[in-house]
Amino acid sequence: MDWRRLDLNLLKTLAVMLEERSVAQAAERLFVSPSAVSHALARLRRAFSDPLFVRTPQGMIPTTRARSLERPLSILMSSLEDARGDPHESFDPAKTQRTFRIAAPGALDLTLIPALTRVLRTRAPDWSLAVETFERRSYEADITSGRIDFVLSVGGHTPTGERIASSVLWEDELVVLAGRGSAIYSTHEALSIEDYLTQRQIYPMPWPVTQNFLDIKLARTSRHRTFALSVPSYAALGEVLETTDLIASMPDRTARAILRSHPTLRIVRVTPPQRSNLSLLWAAMGQPEPAQQWMRNAITEAASSVPRGAPEPNSPDAP
Known part of the structure; x- marks a missing residue:
């Protein structure tokens, strides 16, 4: 598909439809008629060569192709919202809504994930965190496409490329x-x-x-x-x-x-x-959006608050 020929206003309709999964509700949010939404969907289906949504008794269910566009569209819309603000005003996560997706080993369910959730509930109460199981494989495509925002990698054995940045959070x-x-x-x-x-x-x-x-x-x-x-x-x-x-x-x-x-x-x-080290991986391409940068800092801060379990080698409690 040639993006230069796509009416980018259609992407706004697609983003709202992915959230509402209803033509009538999407029309209400967009301040247009239901027929205008239906017309936009018809153009989107031709552009993507995909039905995008299938009508069922439970509502308009997105196809696999439509779901693959959900995360990139969310990032795009959030970036546009950030760009509309005062460039001299610091980013305030409490005034925004975001969903971040992280791949993390199960051991972090008891340590870093609770600590990060506390930070988010205090400073970014309208943000959501989705954690999926970490696998030992390359996450470059997931990160650069926006499907995954961050990967928490154990042992430093997760393959990375030039488009992936990383930092060590702690040593286990x-x-x-x-x-x-x-x-x-x-x-x-x-x-x-x-x-x-x-x-x-x-x-x-x-x-x-x-x-x-x-x-x-x-x-x-x-x-x-x-x-x-x-x-x-x-x-x-x-x-x-x-x-x-x-x-x-x-x-x-x-x-x-x-x-x-x-x-x-x-x-x-x-x-x-x-x-072994616990590392944080993220996309290294271009200037990070404020929300992405804030989340990275929040993860780092949460990691620093998780106490060690074993005594230091030279402490009185060490064996």
Whole structure:
């Protein structure tokens, strides 16, 4: 499609239709007649060679093509709203409405995501946050197309290109969480990798073992962990660890978060320490819109407020 020949006023109709999914309601919001909206939709369908919306008893349902345009249109409309404002007036998130989509590992559901949500509810109450499960793959197309605004990547192994910028939010240390039934519960020393590998474990990760940075590292020396239970999230860990002899490995901040609701569990450090970075990825193309820049700063601020779970190596509490 040649964008130079498209009446850009039609995009406003499409954006409102994606929100309302009703010709009558879209017409009311646009201050035009329903027939004008129907005429605009007919032109849009010809331009995109797609029905865009299908009439059903539940309303006008967008097609896959229409849904793919939803996020780019949202960014475009928000940017135009920002451009209309006073260039000398600082951006105020409390006066805007935005939806941001982030890909994040499940471990962050207990740490960074709650901290970020608190920031948003306080300073940007009309903003929404949609979190989807992080996968070990390239997110360049997702980020540059606007489908994803930010990616929170563990271990620095997410492929990136020239159009992706990144910054490190924090360093995680892999620790073990154990309950009273575990053989390592009473230990006051850091657990060696050899002893660590003798323990039967829970695997609470959303990606396969073959994609986990620790298991990849162990496999290079023909060593492997033994899993008695694999689960897709961290939700059941506390209860299982309290009532069995199993242990679970996780980032130290996540372990500290679980301890808040399961205080009888213990954090045990591993030696030599296994560490990895949590990085923030975003589109590096052009000048960022104010909302995007503000959100990036909010994520960084939220990350700085999440406390470490393992004691510092030289502190009195360190093993």
